[in-house]
Amino acid sequence: MNKKASKAQKNRTFFLSFFKVKKNRDRLIHLGISILAVIIFILAWDLYAQLQNKPYLPRPHMVFDALIASFFNRDPFSQRYMGEHILASMVRILYGFIIAFILAVPLGLLMGWSKHVHNAGNPIVELIRPIPPIAWIPFAIVFFDEPFDTAFIVFLGIFFPVLINTIFGVKRIDPIIIDAAKTLGVTKRNMLQKVIFPAVIPTLMTGIRIGLGIGWMCIVAAEMVGVTGGGVGFYISAMADVGRYDDMFAGMIVIGILGFITVGGASYIERRVSRWMGMR
Amino acid sequence: MDGNALIKIEHLTKIFDSDDKSVSAISNLNLTIEEGEFITLLGPSGCGKTTILRLIAGLEIPSEGIIYERGEKVEGPGPNRGMVFQEFALFPWRTVIKNIEFGLEIQGMPKEKRREIAMHYIDLVNLEGFENAHPNELSGGMKQRVGIARALANEPDVLLMDEPFGSLDAQTRNIMQRELLGIWQKTNKTIVFVTHSVDEALYLSDRVVVLTSRPATIKKEISIDLLRPRDRAGKEFAKLRHEILGEVEEEVTKAIASERKKEES
């Protein structure tokens, strides 16, 4: 490495470290505001619950106790720990997600790339897309066996955002990049793999993030209707059934946290991948 | 056919047909480009320069006429005609070195070998130390160095350069022009260069082809026999500049007039 280059390298690292310091301080402030807002929210909830004094609106500490207890005691209906319910829900989401991903990405690439495939696929997609996944529950319960009945609902929730974002991502690719690839010897056959797919990854990740959020909504709704094998959605509905509202809220909070972690994780990965790929 | 003609363009015509109108971009253009030549296509903005390059590259299909490369009809894009774009057109998800390796990777060359070749071109375009940077971390000049190295790594017969320095500042532009000449001399490549800067054309080329306003045909061909490195402030340079500027300005005026006429009608 010659002198000029190493100097440039140095310049780069200096530049980055400067940003880091400023960023860390900003981050601390942002985090502080967020934590404060959560505390205020919990206090307001507690106050309101005390004023209402109704079992169906338990106070935060009761919900917290129920939440902790749920991890160490089996529930009386399915004899499962909360950990097992979480696992059951996650497995369903995972199945739905994997199947949605495997189908939506290639289909999205093709629909974005080829007018004919788009013309063929679009009316069907646009007809099915507005149907809320939850509307498919009665069908799914009869048509599929556990865990694919619930996974199917999740699949529907994730499939469309991933598909639409993939199509959008392909259409958004600068045509000049395609031309450049052609002059570099890329043929029709490896264009998808070498150019279209990598170019689409950041938009695709956005689709995944949105899809996972919808996935958690779907899984709870699906599990609340006649499901075997437990699941957090089941836990919520069973506890509501017998009037144990503190446990019900505990289940709801579990869903909230899981959704937050999954979507937060996905958006972290999304940012990391975009940055790592040098896009955005 | 001429023995050392690399590219031969015969009766080239290009008409863009869209739903509501048809634009005639090139009309009956004939041109022969010699092996190893640095030729510049010079013309007013919008006259069809890019279209000619894209036709040579095989990215567009002629409406009429034929383009030969080494006696063979051009029927689509291929790695033996490398292109450098004004907008750089780098792959943003690939690092500098992976951008440069791209063509070799497509050919299926083993990893170590293409690394070696890519490093050679990184050296040639002075990008040492930036191998693993992504395009969005680079300045415009550096991006275009990657663009040039990427096109060269495929070892094409001809390098088609469409206003490659058009978006760079004047200083960088001058540096890049000088370096390009160095690269050209080292690699003995044929270069077809497009610009609307008379100065740039004069500084770089063996031959300047002045194009008419749209639809483009050849207005005048001028051989530049000045020794390199050329002195932009020199007398000969100034004389040639004056001559070519006259030709170009005539076309610019025509172009503006025809625009006006269109607006009026």
Add this chain to the structure above:
Amino acid sequence: MKKVSKNKLMSIIGIVIIVSVLLLAGCFEEDGEKSIKAVKIAPKDMKASLDSGDIAGYVAWEPYCSDSVVGGVGKTLHLSGEIWPGHPCCVVAVEKNFASSNPDLVKHFLKAHMEATTWMVNALADNTSMEYSLLVDIAVDFTARDEAVVKEALSHMTYVYLLTEDFYDGLKEYTDKLIEFEIVTDDKISERGYEDTEDFVDKYVDETYLQDAATVTPTSTSLGTVRVGYLLGDLHQLAYPVAKNSDVGGGKSLFEKYGVTVTDASGAPYSNGGDEMDHFEAGDVDMGYLGSAPAVLKHLNAGINTMILAQVNNEGSAIIVAESIDSLKDLRGKKFGIPGFSTVQYFLLRMIAEEENIKVST
């Protein structure tokens, strides 16, 4: 170079985690094989679910049991009386504040209920009587099942309004069991202000209204309106449509006879007793017909302000299974329909399963 291998490593780790999670989940599934998998299904859908093979059996109230038997879709594995003889079932419950501010109205309502129940018992005693065929007509109308199903179902019914000693014992046994099953935590008894389960049953069941109702006489003045909660097509609660029927009272319904105006509570009929308790809490229901199980369970767990005033029926539920099932053991690893986790039907399943040492999960 380093970067690439790190990313590869990350993706390998990711895939390993995903696969192991899926495999792990498979192991838990194994465990579930040995237990009966209870799933919540609306009773009206149970016959179709059994027919389609989605479930291997179910437990429900009449007429949803006889519906499958008469329709040839399933057979009776256990009548509820075999599982727990004379077990308490449906009751008349009241919102406490409503009772204390309208005691007279409540007593007149109960009088109509008593008379309707007595009329039904008499009608059922002679199935050649005019009253019997009127009862069948009312039941067909109320349950939307055909006559054969209704007649079969009626033969399993015992209508009773009295708060008998057995009822008190049954309710206490039930409450103790709920605590044993941990569906109700034992601290809930004291939280609601009771000393123990016996004290709870004594206080939660108030027989003074029923005793006073015995002396109530017909009246031509209107005493007020009661918003009544009841379940969808539940044959147990037939006393309600009977007391509303003008043919039974000879031109005037029994409610009218005692100066009571009734309207269906908002959202009624409900799909299970738990639902109805929620509507009590929401202030939609003044008095209601519902299972004693949800009335107890949701009062204890959620503090819903109700109490029990009279019985409506006992027994009258059954476990219905597909033809291929011959014992409870055959149900292990299979899906089994229940009306809800707060119902006496689910509780009956738990009782017999415990007796036969079979796990019930989901």
